[in-house]
Every structure is written in structure tokens, then in C-alpha cells.
Amino acid sequence: MTYKPTNALAKKVVVIGSGFAGLAAATSLADKGYEVTILEKNSIPGGRARKFEADGFMFDMGPSWYWMPDVFEQYFARFGKKPSDYYELIRLDPSYAVVFGENDTMEVPAKLDDLYAMFDRYEPGSSQNLKKFLEEAEYKYEVGMNEFVHKPGHSIMEFADLRVLKSLFRLQMFSSLSNHVEDLFQHQQLRELLKFPVLFLGATPENTPAMYSLMNYADIALGTWYPKGGMHKIVEGMVKLAEEKGVRILLNQEVKQIYVPNGHATKVITQNAEYAADIVVGGADYHHVEQNLLAADKRRYTEKYWDKRVMAPSSLLFYLGIKKKVDGLHHHNLFFDRDFTQHAHEIYEDPQWPSDPLFYVCAPSVTDQSVAPEGYENVFVLVPLAPDLEDTDELREQYFDMVMDRFEKLMGQSIREHIVYKRSFAHRDFKEDYHAYKGNAYGLANTLLQTAFLKPKLRSNKVSNLYYTGQLTTPGPGVPPSLISGQVVAAEIQKQFAL
Numbered sequence: 001m002t003y004k005p006t007n008a009l010a011k012k013v014v015v016i017g018s019g020f021a022g023l024a025a026a027t028s029l030a031d032k033g034y035e036v037t038i039l040e041k042n043s044i045p046g047g048r049a050r051k052f053e054a055d056g057f058m059f060d061m062g063p064s065w066y067w068m069p070d071v072f073e074q075y076f077a078r079f080g081k082k083p084s085d086y087y088e089l090i091r092l093d094p095s096y097a098v099v100f101g102e103n104d105t106m107e108v109p110a111k112l113d114d115l116y117a118m119f120d121r122y123e124p125g126s127s128q129n130l131k132k133f134l135e136e137a138e139y140k141y142e143v144g145m146n147e148f149v150h151k152p153g154h155s156i157m158e159f160a161d162l163r164v165l166k167s168l169f170r171l172q173m174f175s176s177l178s179n180h181v182e183d184l185f186q187h188q189q190l191r192e193l194l195k196f197p198v199l200f201l202g203a204t205p206e207n208t209p210a211m212y213s214l215m216n217y218a219d220i221a222l223g224t225w226y227p228k229g230g231m232h233k234i235v236e237g238m239v240k241l242a243e244e245k246g247v248r249i250l251l252n253q254e255v256k257q258i259y260v261p262n263g264h265a266t267k268v269i270t271q272n273a274e275y276a277a278d279i280v281v282g283g284a285d286y287h288h289v290e291q292n293l294l295a296a297d298k299r300r301y302t303e304k305y306w307d308k309r310v311m312a313p314s315s316l317l318f319y320l321g322i323k324k325k326v327d328g329l330h331h332h333n334l335f336f337d338r339d340f341t342q343h344a345h346e347i348y349e350d351p352q353w354p355s356d357p358l359f360y361v362c363a364p365s366v367t368d369q370s371v372a373p374e375g376y377e378n379v380f381v382l383v384p385l386a387p388d389l390e391d392t393d394e395l396r397e398q399y400f401d402m403v404m405d406r407f408e409k410l411m412g413q414s415i416r417e418h419i420v421y422k423r424s425f426a427h428r429d430f431k432e433d434y435h436a437y438k439g440n441a442y443g444l445a446n447t448l449l450q451t452a453f454l455k456p457k458l459r460s461n462k463v464s465n466l467y468y469t470g471q472l473t474t475p476g477p478g479v480p481p482s483l484i485s486g487q488v489v490a491a492e493i494q495k496q497f498a499l
């Protein structure tokens with residue numbers, strides 16, 4: 001499968017989509033001398049991490065948790081830069097709050113010693129187990145982030161060297177995170193605290209390998225951060241860096257077709273223009289790129305294959321402007337006052353609108369008044385939902401009422417009557433705005449059977465110069481993995497199409 005471009009140098013790269021993965025791939029390739037153009041359908045870059053402004057509020061539309069600061073540092077360091085060249089980070093303390101019920105809120109301290117003390121208060125002696133748990137999690141983080149996530153996942157052979165094989169057992173690939181936590185901790189609230197981080201990976205703790213306690217290391221040891229001005233500051237920094245490297249970013253360019261005359265792509269066609277390409281990188285949702293932009297005989301996977309994938313959840317989101325400061329609200333608030341088992345069942349096993357959901361509230365204005373007018377609160381509410389559900393205005397309103405009733409009750413104050421701005425976002429918008437398969441919010445779940453070489457492949461086997469990147473391929477969902485995905489695909493392109 002070695003395609004020899006006619007102009008001897010395969011220089012022109014077209015990247016579809018300006019999410020973290022597309023931006024990282026584009027910048028890495030431009031840095032090595034490729035001529036890179038990003039085509040983005042929306043009017044601003046950033047994909048799921050876009051922002052919008054309304055009535056004096058600045059809302060981040062997607063990610064709100066800045067975890068794994070080392071991944072961002074390593075990314076910028078590749079280009080001789082630092083995150084602080086582009087944005088200012090603040091470490092949150094408490095990292096976040098978990099609301100288990102009325103007057104039952106766990107504030108998770110940023111300092112490790114304070115966290116050990118908190119564990120001992122909940123379950124005497126449990127700090128010893130937490131130390132043990134974190135030592136293992138640190139090992140997994142190091143092996144996972146240094147050895148595994150940068151592998152392209154072409155084949156199982158990448159994992160066949162002895163050191164990696166040996167580590168598979170210590171990494172606990174074949175036991176569940178849930179069992180791992182329950183073996184060590186008895187207190188229900190501590191268990192829930194330690195199981196929560198893997199929800200970012202799109203599957204339940206029961207279906208997520210215990211290897212992913214590396215997420216607990218990220219949470220507890222590496223901390224929860226916030227870029228002043230909002231998460232979109234990361235996108236702005238990455239765009240600036242991309243442009244410094246010569247990447248051309250064209251907005252409002254929706255790709256309609258990848259033209260593949262003889263087994264290799266020669267151009268990418270948008271609604272009103274055509275772009276010649278020696279190499280194409282699909283940074284939009286994998287399913288969309290191959291099922292909608294390629295002719296049927298150029299697709300690696302069938303609709304049936306996609307339908308069998310376990311997708312990460314979709315979400316119902318509300319962006320709210322509130323004309324008051326909400327007492328007791330933290331920057332990150334997890335409302336775990338209900339049993340997650342039932343909600344998880346209604347996401348994964350028997351998809352339906354949940355009977356009694358958990359939800360999450362982010363209020364960046366608690367840390368940063370620049371995202372809301374003085375004295376107002378900027379609030380983002382997220383209810384995880386199964387992908388592919390019917391999504392109507394009536395259902396959104398019904399859930400808004402349900403969540404607000406609980407939010408007000410648990411916070412012990414009226415909130416609804418102070419709302420001065422409200423916008424909702426769910427499946428229909430994910431599909432419309434990002435071409436998200438089944439309206440997923442964050443890609444493909446990291447279950448055991450969808451890990452590493454078992455994920456949809458980075459490289460097409462039908463089109464010799466077509467690659468895929470982003471949260472539906474390796475290493476998986478989340479901002480740091482998407483950043484890594486872009487770098488991994490860029491390295492693969494350099495191997496196949498060296499300049």
C-alpha cells in the first residue's frame with residue numbers, strides 16, 4: 001500500500017475538522033514541512049470545545065475538566081512552547097465537590113495529605129489503601145501514557161514485546177475498575193468517588209479495565225486545572241500555534257466528499273470549493289468521514305460494524321446565565337444523589353431517557369468572573385444520556401424541570417427564577433453541529449474490546465493516503481487523548497510519506 005504521489009513530495013495535507021485532534025495533527029505536520037489546510041464546517045474552531053457568547057456570558061460548549069496537564073505541556077514542548085505562552089492555568093482547590101444528598105457534600109481537596117485525612121474520616125484506615133491504590137495508578141499512568149497511548153494500534157504485535165506483555169498483568173487489563181475499587185474500599189461514597197473518573201472514558205466502571213485507574217492518578221495526583229478565560233483558551237492557543245507553523249484554517253467549509261479516483265484521494269470537496277490533496281486526515285467523527293464522505297467501496301467498516309460499537313454517552317446540556325451568586329456552588333459539582341446503576345442501565349443496557357439521572361454542574365464563574373457579568377453565575381448543566389435517543393424540545397424541558405428541582409433543593413435556595421439566559425443542546429445539535437454518530441458527545445467508549453488495536457484503525461485499508469484521527473479512534477475520548485491522537489497520526493504519515 002505505498003502510494004507514490006505524482007509530484008514526488010506528498011506535501012499537501014488536508015485535515016477535515018478543527019477539533020483538538022485535527023489541530024494537533026495539522027500543527028505536527030506543518031512543523032515538519034507539510035503544507036497543511038484545515039477545513040472546518042463551523043464558524044469557529046475547536047469542535048466539541050467551541051465557545052459562544054451571549055448576554056455578557058462566555059460559555060464553553062463542551063469540555064470543562066482540564067486534567068493531565070503533562071499531556072498539554074508535552075504537546076506545546078514539541079514546538080518549543082509552553083501552555084503558559086498561550087494561557088494561564090489555575091489549580092482548583094477543592095478539585096471538585098460531590099453532592100450525595102442534602103447537607104451531604106464531599107469537597108475533594110487538592111492536597112494529597114488532606115485527601116488521605118478525608119479518606120480516614122469516611123473509612124478509618126482507608127488512607128493506607130488509597131496510598132497503595134495510587135502507587136499502582138501511578139505505574140499504570142506511566143506505562144499507559146508513555147508506552148500505550150502513542151502506539152498507532154495497527155496490530156496486536158505492537159503489544160508483543162516482553163516488557164509490555166509483563167506489564168499487562170500489573171496493568172490489570174483483564175479485571176474491572178469497579179472490582180479493583182471495591183476490593184480496597186468499603187465506604188460507598190469513597191467507592192463512587194474513585195469510580196467517577198473513568199466515566200470520562202465513556203463506559204461504566206464495571207466495563208472499564210482496572211488499568212484505567214490511571215485516571216485516578218490524573219485526578220488525585222496531577223490535579224484539576226482551569227485555564228483562565230475558559231477551556232476555549234486552549235483552542236485559541238493551539239490555533240495560534242498552528243498558524244505560527246503555517247497551517248491554513250478555513251472555517252465554514254463543510255466537506256461533502258473525499259474524491260478517490262484510483263485507490264488514493266486526490267481532492268477534498270466542500271460545499272463551494274475543491275482542495276487538492278496528497279494526504280487526507282479525517283479529524284471529524286470517523287463514522288461520518290467514512291460513511292458519508294467516501295464511496296461505499298472505499299469504506300473499511302460497514303454500518304453494521306458501527307452499529308455494534310459501544311458509543312460513549314450523549315448529553316443533555318443547559319447553558320445558563322444566573323443573576324445571582326449561588327451559595328455553596330463549586331467550580332465542578334457532581335450530583336451523585338441517586339444510584340448510578342439505574343442511570344447506567346438506561347444509558348448502556350436499555351437505552352432510554354433516564355428515570356432519575358445523575359447530573360453535573362460546572363460554574364466557571366466561581367473561579368473566574370471574566371466569563372459572566374459581575375455578580376452573575378455562568379452555569380453549565382450536563383445530564384449523560386444514551387446516544388441515539390429521540391430528542392425533542394418537550395423532553396429537554398421535562399428534564400430541565402427535573403434537574404432544576406433537585407439542584408434547588410440540594411443547594412437549598414431558589415435558582416430558576418434568577419435565570420436570565422438559557423440554551424439547551426442535545427443529540428440533534430451534536431448531529432447537526434459535528435456530524436456526531438448517534439449524537440454521541442465524546443466518541444467511542446474505552447471498553448476492553450474497544451481498546452488499542454481493537455479500535456477503528458488510524459489508517460484506511462482502501463484509500464492509500466487517508467488517515468483518521470480523533471476521539472473515535474486510538475487512544476480514545478477526552479481532550480488529552482484527542483491531542484495525542486493527532487500527534488500519533490502525524491507520526492504515521494511521516495513514516496509513510498516522508499518529505
Ligand SMILES: Cc1cc2nc3c(=O)[nH]c(=O)nc-3n(C[C@H](O)[C@H](O)[C@H](O)COP(=O)(O)OP(=O)(O)OC[C@H]3O[C@@H](n4cnc5c(N)ncnc54)[C@H](O)[C@@H]3O)c2cc1C
Pocket residue numbers: 016017018019020021022039040041042045046047048049061062063064065066067253254255256283284285288315317382433434435441442443469470471472476477478479480482
Ligand atoms: C459536553 C462535553 C463535555 C466534555 N467534557 C470533557 C472534559 O471535561 N474533559 C475532557 O478532557 N474531555 C471532555 N469531553 C470530550 C472532548 O471534548 C472530546 O473528546 C474532544 O474535544 C474531541 O476532539 P476531536 O478532535 O476528536 O473531535 P471534535 O472536537 O468533534 O472535532 C471534529 C471537528 O470536525 C468538524 N467536522 C465534522 N464534519 C465535518 C465536515 N464534513 N467538514 C468539515 N468539518 C467537519 C466538526 O465541526 C468539529 O469541529 C467532553 C465532550 C463533550 C461533548
